Amino acid sequence: MKKIVVLNRITLDGMFDGPNGEQDWFIPGDEENKAAHEIGVPVDSLLIGRLTYQNLAKFWPTVTDDSNFPQAAKTQAKEINEMPKYVFSRTLKNLTWENSKLITGDLLSEVQKLKQGDGPGMLILGSGTIIQQLTEAGLIDHYVFILTPTVLGKGKPQFKQDQKVDLELVESRSFKSGNVILHYQRK
Template sequence: MGKLIAYNFTTLNGYFKGVDNYISWHRHGEEENGFAADNLEAKATLLFGRVTYEMMAGFWPTSIAADNMPEVAKGMNEAEKIVFSTTLENVDWENTTLVKGDLIEAVRKLKAIPGKVMTILGSGSIITQLAEARLIDEYQFMIDPVAIGKGTPSFQGLTQKLDLKLTAHRVFESGVVLLSYEAS
């Protein structure tokens, strides 16, 4: 059976993005970049919704990303990626597959592959839908020591209680705290 991890960064007041997809409040220090690069070495398949895909595909293949975060950029570009969208017609970021069908059914099929590890990056609506379907095995939250006035809360639209068990934590020098939970 495969494993599905949801990874997101969030503000202290629970927003994973601000108005107009604003995420510049997230601290991308050397230590956080090292954590991201290490995770990419695990060769998990990356899952995105359309909005996150377009943001990531517009940044990681650029020279700015390669110059500032070379290991992370290399890992992001080389990783197998799946974008779930009903509106995109095609994708052009290397190693990316577009899935236009049913999200829940597609992820169930992917999880049926023995040893398959997948990580959802960003993509709040995807996380909420898969959490509701009880398909996420682990949640990783990078909590930034910042609060913003408006934005999109983590798990927006969740209709049922999610019980989680803390399995690990890490404090970065920047003040960012990583909390890892398993679904119970």
């Protein structure tokens, strides 16, 4: 059975987006990106929602041919561009990013079907509403957070406020930037 892995940047107060969707609070770091790529469970596909798809589809296809990006980013872009992407949306009609499949059916039943497959895990980036629903249904196996030392006070929380989730720490790493990577698995 495939594992589902969340990889998201969050603030100290648990937000993954600012109140208006802004993400200017990230403290970027090549060290953290490399470590986040290495930590956790191997994955071979993405599960994402409409907004995340629209943001990623504008960015990742351009990286491989842009001389301003380091080789590590180009390698990561190649992997992401080539892997299957399952996009959950009721409003999108066409997907232009290679290897993307639109799924309009019930999120929980569709994800349960995908989990039945063999092979490495599936990665969720962004996609806060999807994460909240899959967490509530007990379908997420691992959470990898890049914790940024910022408190927003308000924004979009990674978890619903009434959502209790018992997790076990698998690994943690800290960086000069102040970011900390936390890898948890569901108990």
